[in-house]
Amino acid sequence: MKIKINRQETIEEFEVPFKSTTLLKALYHIKNNIDNTLTFSSNCRSGVCGACAVRVNGKEVLACSHTPQDGDLVEPLVYHEIQRDLKVNKQKARKTLKSSTAWLHQPQKATISQEQVALTEKQSDCILCNSCYSSCPVLEVNPNFIGPFALTRAYRYTSDPREGDVKATIDNIQTNGVWDCTLCGNCTEVCPQGIDPKMDITMLRSTSAQFGYSDPNFQAMDFGFGGF
Amino acid sequence: MLDILIVGSGGAGLSSALTAKQQGATVTVVGKHYPTASQTSMAQGGINASLGNVTPDSVQAHIDDTIKSAHELCNKKMVETMCQDAPNTIEWLEELGVPFDRTQNGKVAQRQLGGASSKRACYAQDYTGLKILHTLYDSCLKEGIEMLEEYFLLELIVEDKQVLGAIFLDIVTGEVKEIRAKATILATGGYGALYKNFTTNSEGATGDGLASVLRAGGTLSDMEFVQFHPTALKGSATLISESARGEGGYLVNSKGERFVDELLPRDVVARAIFEQIESGEEVFLDIRHLGEEKLLHLMPQEVHLCRLYEGVDPISELIPIKPVAHYTMGGIDVNENLEVTGLKNCYAVGECSNAKIHGANRLGGNSLLEIISLGREAGKNAVGCVSQRTETTNTKNTQLQKTKEYIDSLFEEYPYQKNFYNLQDELGEKFYKHAGVVKDNTKLNNLLNELRVIKADLDDMGIGDKNRENNTNLVEFLQFQNLLTIGEVVLDASIVRDESRGAHYKSAFPKKDNQHFKAHSLYWVEDGILQNRLQKVES
Ligand SMILES: Cc1cc2nc3c(=O)[nH]c(=O)nc-3n(C[C@H](O)[C@H](O)[C@H](O)COP(=O)(O)OP(=O)(O)OC[C@H]3O[C@@H](n4cnc5c(N)ncnc54)[C@H](O)[C@@H]3O)c2cc1C
Ligand code: SF4
Ligand code: SF4
Ligand code: FES
Numbered sequence: 155m156k157i158k159i160n161r162q163e164t165i166e167e168f169e170v171p172f173k174s175t176t177l178l179k180a181l182y183h184i185k186n187n188i189d190n191t192l193t194f195s196s197n198c199r200s201g202v203c204g205a206c207a208v209r210v211n212g213k214e215v216l217a218c219s220h221t222p223q224d225g226d227l228v229e230p231l232v233y234h235e236i237q238r239d240l241k242v243n244k245q246k247a248r249k250t251l252k253s254s255t256a257w258l259h260q261p262q263k264a265t266i267s268q269e270q271v272a273l274t275e276k277q278s279d280c281i282l283c284n285s286c287y288s289s290c291p292v293l294e295v296n297p298n299f300i301g302p303f304a305l306t307r308a309y310r311y312t313s314d315p316r317e318g319d320v321k322a323t324i325d326n327i328q329t330n331g332v333w334d335c336t337l338c339g340n341c342t343e344v345c346p347q348g349i350d351p352k353m354d355i356t357m358l359r360s361t362s363a364q365f366g367y368s369d370p371n372f373q374a375m376d377f378g379f380g381g382f
Numbered sequence: 383m384l385d386i387l388i389v390g391s392g393g394a395g396l397s398s399a400l401t402a403k404q405q406g407a408t409v410t411v412v413g414k415h416y417p418t419a420s421q422t423s424m425a426q427g428g429i430n431a432s433l434g435n436v437t438p439d440s441v442q443a444h445i446d447d448t449i450k451s452a453h454e455l456c457n458k459k460m461v462e463t464m465c466q467d468a469p470n471t472i473e474w475l476e477e478l479g480v481p482f483d484r485t486q487n488g489k490v491a492q493r494q495l496g497g498a499s500s501k502r503a504c505y506a507q508d509y510t511g512l513k514i515l516h517t518l519y520d521s522c523l524k525e526g527i528e529m530l531e532e533y534f535l536l537e538l539i540v541e542d543k544q545v546l547g548a549i550f551l552d553i554v555t556g557e558v559k560e561i562r563a564k565a566t567i568l569a570t571g572g573y574g575a576l577y578k579n580f581t582t583n584s585e586g587a588t589g590d591g592l593a594s595v596l597r598a599g600g601t602l603s604d605m606e607f608v609q610f611h612p613t614a615l616k617g618s619a620t621l622i623s624e625s626a627r628g629e630g631g632y633l634v635n636s637k638g639e640r641f642v643d644e645l646l647p648r649d650v651v652a653r654a655i656f657e658q659i660e661s662g663e664e665v666f667l668d669i670r671h672l673g674e675e676k677l678l679h680l681m682p683q684e685v686h687l688c689r690l691y692e693g694v695d696p697i698s699e700l701i702p703i704k705p706v707a708h709y710t711m712g713g714i715d716v717n718e719n720l721e722v723t724g725l726k727n728c729y730a731v732g733e734c735s736n737a738k739i740h741g742a743n744r745l746g747g748n749s750l751l752e753i754i755s756l757g758r759e760a761g762k763n764a765v766g767c768v769s770q771r772t773e774t775t776n777t778k779n780t781q782l783q784k785t786k787e788y789i790d791s792l793f794e795e796y797p798y799q800k801n802f803y804n805l806q807d808e809l810g811e812k813f814y815k816h817a818g819v820v821k822d823n824t825k826l827n828n829l830l831n832e833l834r835v836i837k838a839d840l841d842d843m844g845i846g847d848k849n850r851e852n853n854t855n856l857v858e859f860l861q862f863q864n865l866l867t868i869g870e871v872v873l874d875a876s877i878v879r880d881e882s883r884g885a886h887y888k889s890a891f892p893k894k895d896n897q898h899f900k901a902h903s904l905y906w907v908e909d910g911i912l913q914n915r916l917q918k919v920e921s
Binding site: 174241256257274310380 | 415418419420421423424476477478479480482483484487488491506507509512513516520521523524531554584585586620621644687690691693795798801803804845846847849850852853854855861
């Protein structure tokens with residue numbers, strides 16, 4: 155089977171002697187036997203460490219969980235600085251976790267039911283692979299957008315009965331946050347963990363409304379048409 | 383000057399960072415991956431604490447189970463400290479926001495793991511390690527803890543046995559840098575990757591921290607003890623959890639015969655499977671009779687893994703399996719304060735260390751407990767060490783220069799004639815066959831000789847990729863060298879221990895020999911030569 159890899163200067167094609175394998179194995183085959191300089195990231199080989207996300211034919215996948223097809227084009231994530239071949243710098247995207255302050259601000263004691271755990275069970279399955287970030291069209295126009303995974307994480311903590319100060323997080327996701335999302339659903343489609351950031355963002359909008367925030371886009375429109 | 387340098391950003395590293403920071407110290411956590419990519423993310427089953435939320439339990443029962451599994455090679459005081467602290471540990475994780483599953487009355491849910499006399503393991507579905515690690519990470523962001531990603535530990539900086547910090551390869555830029563600190567904590571994980579393609583461990587479990595301690599004059603212990611998990615997928619070595627057998631799955635050979643009681647302890651089942659494979663049989667896990675509905679409800683994860691990594695559908699097909707290396711009990715030798723034997727101002731914690739908790743065999747759920755409970759302890763102890771230290775005035779350092787020169791030489795001098803990747807694959811298989819589930823002195827000795835030949839050939843290997851930036855080929859070559867260092871100790875320690883105890887089994891010596899071997903095996907380097915001795919366990 156042939157696999158094409160976008161190495162920035164060129165798109166190179168490699169022949170790998172497998173019929174059915176994971177993309178990660180194919181990449182290692184190339185690195186170990188054909189070209190030592192091929193550069194990519196991985197660690198767990200089992201879909202939980204989040205290191206190996208790449209794009210195949212334009213769609214984000216985990217290399218360790220993807221079964222490649224003949225002719226696949228493998229590329230690095232977008233909206234990340236490309237360091238080399240398929241390896242990208244995730245630091246900028248990770249900073250969104252800090253700006254969204256996705257953590258427990260004021261821990262309080264609470265009795266939690268299994269039903270409450272189940273409510274954000276999916277959200278806390280996030281492996282920080284950055285696939286959703288790479289798929290989000292808003293980042294094309296606004297590089298400061300907090301982005302899907304950090305908002306999902308903000309939702310996960312604001313829904314936790316142990317959080318004594320929900321507003322603290324909500325305050326921090328208003329600018330470049332919940333209202334900037336176009337609800338296109340790309341993130342939901344690519345998440346390898348079946349997480350639905352789009353829905354989480356919708357939920358965060360209604361929590362934001364409870365704290366008196368509203369969609370700044372609507373306000374802008376009000377200004378334009380106000381009085382008529 | 384920085385107070386505390388923490389090398390390793392898995393569960394152990396992040397727990398110690400949070401604790402040290404809370405106590406007012408300045409800390410920097412360094413890891414070769416992003417923190418959330420650490421092996422801790424892979425732990426599924428749970429974390430032990432005798433909460434008794436589901437079935438009656440007690441701290442004493444937890445202690446007793448742990449000691450029994452350790453086969454005399456534990457420090458009872460350490461085990462007691464950890465088991466007593468377990469409920470606090472869960473409480474601490476709860477305060478940080480770990481989303482543990484719950485019982486009907488809203489308590490932390492607990493499940494049964496092998497070797498436990500009660501339902502003791504707290505869990506978050508099959509993602510216990512992932513959720514603990516990510517919650518710790520979020521908490522570190524909250525506390526503003528400095529985390530440096532993609533920094534590879536090369537050497538400790540040592541003067542007169544004092545550790546003054548460490549030297550790293552900044553993987554992104556390719557620069558060699560030093561970070562000095564008043565105290566250093568090593569939390570770099572285990573060495574399961576020695577059994578490449580025959581381990582559930584991550585690619586990065588290459589024992590880097592252990593090898594650097596050995597080079598710096600510190601001591602390793604009990605390196606021959608490697609735990610094998612009976613059921614991993616044959617092709618990819620992906621873990622198939624114990625629940626598959628717990629729910630009534632059978633083990634069968636190529637003839638379709640069952641050959642062992644599937645519910646016996648891990649090491650016994652692993653040996654039975656290994657013997658079948660040695661005799662030319664293939665071994666399969668058969669869960670077809672449980673039926674599609676039950677399988678999809680009880681073990682959706684397993685069904686998914688079989689389809690993805692092995693290309694078999696366990697609902698209608700047999701699952702090809704093999705036992706694989708799962709946990710490394712041996713590690714950096716530490717005292718009851720978690721200080722590294724032979725070095726000063728240096729601590730080790732987590733799977734990289736041997737805190738004499740697991741002894742000859744680890745109990746499922748005890749390693750997550752160890753990394754959090756003792757991780758916090760290491761943080762506290764390091765803060766204590768810092769407060770007693772004055773600024774080091776000596777900044778003269780030849781180590782950095784030497785390390786830089788070595789890395790430069792890999793780019794400039796070393797030819798690339800032998801492919802170390804192939805050798806690493808071959809070694810992985812040989813360690814599995816000759817230093818694995820069942821050991822034999824002749825085979826161990828042969829492998830030790832082979833390994834020494836490979837070591838002598840290192841000058842012909844080197845790296846094919848001569849770019850300085852983002853050079854993963856370089857990182858993998860350095861890891862390979864660390865594995866060779868560690869592998870030599872594992873083999874030698876296995877040869878010396880002429881008995882069977884816990885996870886270490888020799889067919890020629892199938893019994894425990896307390897008279898000679900109720901002892902820890904210690905290894906260190908003196909004048910360039912590997913030294914060893916057995917240290918008797920008292921009582
Ligand atoms: C598949 C699987 C399932 C498991 N299930 C369970 C379970 O259910 N319950 C349980 O208790 N235990 C379980 N374990 C064991 C447990 O997960 C590990 O023992 C534990 O997570 C180790 O944590 P740690 O912090 O010591 O090391 P790790 O999480 O391995 O972290 C090591 C850190 O060190 C860094 N590092 C390593 N080398 C270098 C270097 N050269 N330079 C810089 N940084 C470096 C890495 O980047 C990483 O951040 C399981 C293990 C596996 C593999
Ligand atoms: S739904 Fe929102 S966050 Fe998700 S990809 Fe679309 S714009 Fe981005
Ligand atoms: S939400 Fe999904 S796609 Fe996004 S980082 Fe998390 S696991 Fe990856
Ligand atoms: S290697 Fe860890 S998610 Fe793919």
